[in-house]
Amino acid sequence: MDKKNTEEQKRLDAHYSNQEDWLQWGPYLSERQWGTVREDYSPQGDAWGYFPHDHARSRVYRWGEDGLAGFTDKYCNVCFGLALWNGNDAILKERLFGLTGPEGNHGEDVKEQYYYLENTPTHSYMKHLYKYPQAKFPYGDLVRENQKRDRKAEEYELIDTGVFDNNAYFDVVTEYAKAGPKDICVKISVTNRNTKKAKLHVLPQLWIRNFWSFRDMPFKPSITKNEDDKNSVHVKHPYTGDYNFYFETPDHLLFTENETNDERLYLQPNDHPYKKDFFHTAVINKDFRLAKKKQEGTKFAPHYKRKLKGGETVVFKLRLTTETLTNAFSADFDTLFTQRYQECVDFYEGVNQIKDVEAKGIQRQAFAGLLWSKQYYNYEVEQWLKGDPKVSTPPEARKSGRNSNWKTLRNHDIHLMPDKWEYPWYAAWDSAFHCITMAYVDPEFAKKQLLLFTKEWYMAPNGQIPAYEWNFSDVNPPTQAFAALQIYKIERDTIGKQDIDFLKRIFNKLSLNFTWWVNQEDRRQNNVFQGGFLGLDNIGVFDRSSGIPGNAHLEQVDGTSWMALYCLNMLEISIKIAFEDPSYEEMATKFFGHFIFIAEALNKLNEDYEGTWDEEEGFFYDKLVFEDGSFQPIKVRSIVGIMSLIAVLHISKETLDRLPNFKYSVNWFRKYRKANLKYQVIQEFSEESDLLLALVPKERVEIMLKAVFDKDEFLSDHGLRSLSKIHEETYKIDINGTNYEIKYEPAESESSMFGGNSNWRGPVWMPFNYLFVTAIKEFRDYYGKNLEVEYPTGSGNILGLNEIRNDLMKRLLTLFQTDENGDRPVNAQHSEIYKDPHFKDLVMFYEYFHGDTGRGIGASHQTGWTALIANMINEIY
Incomplete structure (x- = not known):
């Protein structure tokens, strides 16, 4: 069945052509x-x-x-x-x-x-x-x-x-x-x-x-x-x-x-x-x-x-x-x-015309949950602060309290919520992931939703995108450009539409947001970023959102990685626009150059400053930098370090040939700038070949993948864990006389430090896995069979990146599939009742999953980002 010819698609088309308001x-x-x-x-x-x-x-x-x-x-x-x-x-x-x-x-x-x-x-x-x-x-x-x-x-x-x-x-x-x-x-x-x-x-x-x-x-x-x-x-x-x-x-x-x-x-x-x-x-x-x-x-x-x-x-x-x-x-x-x-x-x-009946049913429920999670959201901050004179005037303290500096924010729209009970409010970076899955069933809604956050009644005048209602000023990871590209590609590949107008609209607004990031979160202006809460806030030894110990600042691998990915996403968007509008070649060059400086900084900036790479342990670690310039690495092996691998972009020779001005700039960097870089981040590039831009050089990628694919570290039966199992032995660090520690917790958090049920100290988290398999595809497209690694580490099996990528997605799918005993790992806590005929076909898409068993944890109806499994099912089959 061709989706274009279905009655439901005809209704969608009638809606978006303003014939009938089906929504x-x-x-x-x-x-x-x-x-x-x-x-x-x-x-x-x-x-x-x-x-x-x-x-x-x-x-x-x-x-x-x-x-x-x-x-x-x-x-x-x-x-x-x-x-x-x-x-x-x-x-x-x-x-x-x-x-x-x-x-x-x-x-x-x-x-x-x-x-x-x-x-x-x-x-x-x-x-x-x-x-x-x-x-x-x-x-x-x-x-x-x-x-x-x-x-x-x-x-x-x-x-x-x-x-x-x-x-x-x-x-x-x-x-x-x-x-x-x-x-x-x-x-x-x-x-x-x-x-x-x-x-x-x-x-x-x-x-x-x-x-x-x-x-x-x-x-x-x-x-x-x-x-x-x-x-x-x-x-x-x-x-x-x-x-x-x-x-x-x-x-x-x-x-x-x-x-x-x-x-x-x-x-x-x-x-x-x-x-x-x-x-x-x-x-x-x-x-x-x-x-x-x-x-x-x-x-x-x-x-x-x-x-x-x-x-x-x-x-x-x-x-x-x-x-x-x-x-x-x-x-x-x-x-x-x-x-x-x-x-x-x-x-x-x-x-998706897949043959596997069970996978098809899982995908249908994932899409259903995503669509059911649409919610009307109304919050006009200025009116909320003033109160309603017909009823009562709020306490004076509210005028300078929560969200009081967001008086321009006026939300009166339908949103894809992460979970309509536990999170009945948007989180801007979560919404980006929701839109990626929505692109398969309603790309127009996905695009409008993503653009919504860049409207003047959402985005602050300084370019900041609101985070979430508990604190709109919190810093969320900049995922919007990544999502825009994924939506564009899904729509292109599924229905053949290449919406350059959408890319232009989102690019122009995100340029403001990118500038806000650079001005706000690069404290020493050395292209190593801080940011506090970056989605991975609760994977460290202390709360990065509520102050850094020792009068220091934290140079974050994930903050820098997010910005490197942001650079590459904006670069790729500008390239696609430049095919139709050559004036955007200049923006491609701008983001290309900025990425080079970020990559250089993360690996090694100059003779007086060591990057965040630990040569001995072969991993990227956050670094606590004190006022006197001394620093202390925080050697927690987590997805904070692995995030460095997601910033990668393969640009084909054909693309470079279509953009001569951009190609000239790349060659200029190669000829005049590359020799002066302390670390070679423009890899294996000659004038007549493809170009790979990667935050992590190839030899370091291979070293890191040994840890990523190690079952005793990150690789579980159901995807990649968020914290290495080596931290089953508690990691401890003394910072200015105060002891901090973290340990591997595969299920619910044993710490109340971060509030709620926050836990990235071990469970499998779908968005990170999706980012990782997306990045692996870029490496695969560039290296082909020239980059094969042992998978799993210690197994003796040498596999190509495509085989590894497919296996990782299949591991994630097993969370929801029945095993040889008829059990789904996601239901491990209540496996007996889910064998009942009236329960057995019901699937819930939890917030995250037990790092060892795959049991569902956190918000039980996290149908926003966990719906990404639907995207991976499309790729598996």
């Missing part, structure tokens, strides 16, 4: 709005404490909404999501529960079982699975047990509580199928997995985001019962226009207002009883007297009560549309779901 509605509802920075109006910035989960059901959000298996328009005006009640819980289940940062023994973590099964780029078909226990949901048990456990113990998960024993749960499958851009059909299928009867209340909720409490609106929106159709309500909204919401005959019609229950939260009298949590009161207390009096509101749900036999499935049908229908659930309704599902299958067959 007006989608899975843009957050999974957690509580506990976020943008909802935090406390004096000192206590996001978790200011807006806890217990408040969420009763308190109005200011900057968004959240829900279970949700759906909303692209500005989060009208929202849809599930509410469930098993008859035992103290509250309705209408949002996902998880531990806050201070509550978990390994930081914040969602404590639910849910899976993203299907999704298409236009969200014409979506499928979500939520597993709802029939016993009382163990909120207290999850908190208490995790608080009792120390960092050496595993996290206590929902499965561990026993609530899924004997299959005493419901499978709740929510499917969406679009009949048109403004006609969304919903089907909720609930199955009792137990053999015994079980009661369940289902409330498909439709509600309107509350603006009226905070700002003036043309009129207050409403959801009103249709007089001529008892099984529908009418939505009137000044921003979305009018919609009808159809449903099958319920037991009750429930209306309330999406407004704060002041009485419950603040012991202040309410002006009326119909508040945000009114459904909890009515359903759980079985008291519908007040409910019967209300026929309109801003939050609505048809309420269904069902008793399901063992193994029974019940289905609920709903529809949100601008049309007025006499039969919303005709035979065409079910036919539509069948049709959209098949179109989903056809579309992904066109993405």
Whole structure:
């Protein structure tokens, strides 16, 4: 099946040609709005404490909404999501529960079982699975047990509580199928997995985001019962226009207002009883007297009560549309779901026509998770700092607190989130990785998303790209140029489009950001970079983001490597643009020269300054430089050092011949500058050959690869570890009388130094592996069979780089594949339950993976960067 000819691709084409807005509605509802920075109006910035989960059901959000298996328009005006009640819980289940940062023994973590099964780029078909226990949901048990456990113990998960024993749960499958851009059909299928009867209340909720409490609106929106159709309500909204919401005959019609229950939260009298949590009161207390009096509101749900036999499935049908229908659930309704599902299958067959059924299923779930992780994100810093006069004015301390220097930032967009519960906010460098995978299914969205961060309402006037909402001023790795190239190449190779206009737009803006980096993060102006938090912040002996010990500064291998890669990416982009616009040849020369100086500095700058290479140990180490000019290497063998290998670019002779001015500059460097370099970083180049630009010279590459491919160091059965196993024996260092140390930790971190569940001290991390296999391809393209190494180290097997690259990608894929016992390494903590027929085909894409076993660790739905496995599946097959 050719993807170009699929119905889903036709919808995408219609959307991007402005014929029909197929992306007006989608899975843009957050999974957690509580506990976020943008909802935090406390004096000192206590996001978790200011807006806890217990408040969420009763308190109005200011900057968004959240829900279970949700759906909303692209500005989060009208929202849809599930509410469930098993008859035992103290509250309705209408949002996902998880531990806050201070509550978990390994930081914040969602404590639910849910899976993203299907999704298409236009969200014409979506499928979500939520597993709802029939016993009382163990909120207290999850908190208490995790608080009792120390960092050496595993996290206590929902499965561990026993609530899924004997299959005493419901499978709740929510499917969406679009009949048109403004006609969304919903089907909720609930199955009792137990053999015994079980009661369940289902409330498909439709509600309107509350603006009226905070700002003036043309009129207050409403959801009103249709007089001529008892099984529908009418939505009137000044921003979305009018919609009808159809449903099958319920037991009750429930209306309330999406407004704060002041009485419950603040012991202040309410002006009326119909508040945000009114459904909890009515359903759980079985008291519908007040409910019967209300026929309109801003939050609505048809309420269904069902008793399901063992193994029974019940289905609920709903529809949100601008049309007025006499039969919303005709035979065409079910036919539509069948049709959209098949179109989903056809579309992904066109993405990769692989024969391996299991790999195909893993890739489909990776793409589904990526698409489900789209979220509406609203955060206008200046307004947030000022507060809303209609409600209250924030404390004075906020005006000079978190993000107060980012008043130009105004976010009001759809973003690919790393994880919609654990990270329901973007991190700019994470988003770049998400876009690389998105390029396979929706390259236009990927390009627009990447460009978004360079807009004037995102990028600061000085050229800095915002990091993430906890601190927009933090320094994230500059991954945008790398992502732009990957997107360009994927689109070129899959559909034949070479979008030079995109490259020009991103290049021009990133030139500003590159200059910001050079001016801000090269303290001694010697092209060796610092930067603090560079994505690998928590792999060192101290926190590089919160001050360097000994009044020193840290010259970082990874900071320098990121900038070298940035240089090469900008160089390659300018070359591709120069094929059409020769004026960009000058920019190619500029970045070429800058790269040479960075490479020289990392290896050896001059007679008075040693680079970061350790000749004796054959590795790059960070260097602590003191005020008197003395220095102390920090000999931690980690991906910080290996990052030096990712900065590599192969430029063919044909390319050089097409760009005579650039070629002249390269030859000038070779003739007049190369002899003066203390380390030869322009390697094996003559006028009539290809050119290889590599931060690490060939002989050092070969030395480093011995460590990288050593099973006792970095090479695991499931990819490359982030820290060498030689640090199973703790590495210790004395800095000005203070002892620091680090050790190999293959799973959860045993240190609280970095907060959350941060851990790059051993696990396998997908983005680094992706960067590495991408770099290996550049070396392979240049050296061919002239560079073969032992793989694994000590095995006696001499392999070419292409064979090694393929093996590394296959090792990463084994994380998600079943082994000879039917187990997936990612599920190692709960392998028995994942042998159950109703669990066995479900895959989650964790934040990182155990360095020895491959067990999933950290955020369980890290479908942003871990979705990169989909890219590698395309290359493997």
